[in-house]
Structure formats: C-alpha cells, structure tokens
Amino acid sequence: MPHIYDVSHPGIRLRCRDESGSSSLRIWRSQWTPRVIRIDTPTVYNRTEWTVEQAKLLRDVLDDAIRAGERS
Numbered sequence: 001m002p003h004i005y006d007v008s009h010p011g012i013r014l015r016c017r018d019e020s021g022s023s024s025l026r027i028w029r030s031q032w033t034p035r036v037i038r039i040d041t042p043t044v045y046n047r048t049e050w051t052v053e054q055a056k057l058l059r060d061v062l063d064d065a066i067r068a069g070e071r072s
Contacts, residue, residue, distance in 0.1 A: 008028065
C-alpha cells in the first residue's frame with residue numbers, strides 16, 4: 001500500500017542539495033487553491049506552482065527516469 005503524505009500547509013520537506021550545500025524543498029497545497037501544488041525550492045527565487053495535471057506528468061516523467069536508472 002502506498003504511503004499517503006499530508007501535503008496540507010506546511011507540507012512535506014524533502015532533503016536535497018543545491019550550490020550552497022545540503023538543503024530541502026517543500027511540497028504543499030493551500031486550502032484556498034487545492035488544485036495547485038506548490039514546490040518551494042532552496043532559493044527564494046525558485047518557487048514553483050504546478051496544476052494537478054502538470055504534477056501528474058512530472059510524476060510520470062520522474063517514475064520513468066527512476067525505472068531507466070534501475071535498468072542500467
């Protein structure tokens with residue numbers, strides 16, 4: 001059974017790295033705009049918003065990239 005993450009504010013933090021070193025990004029949804037997914041990246045200038053449809057495409061592309069890496 002897949003894990004269900006609570007992405008309501010303040011959302012989920014995921015560890016990553018950027019040019020300044022270890023950091024994290026945050027994925028969350030506002031109760032006021034439930035069809036928009038927000039991704040706050042390590043630098044304030046790289047905040048992005050994704051529609052649910054765009055996030056599904058991103059998920060599919062990432063899944064394929066992971067599978068390709070596992071086949072190598």
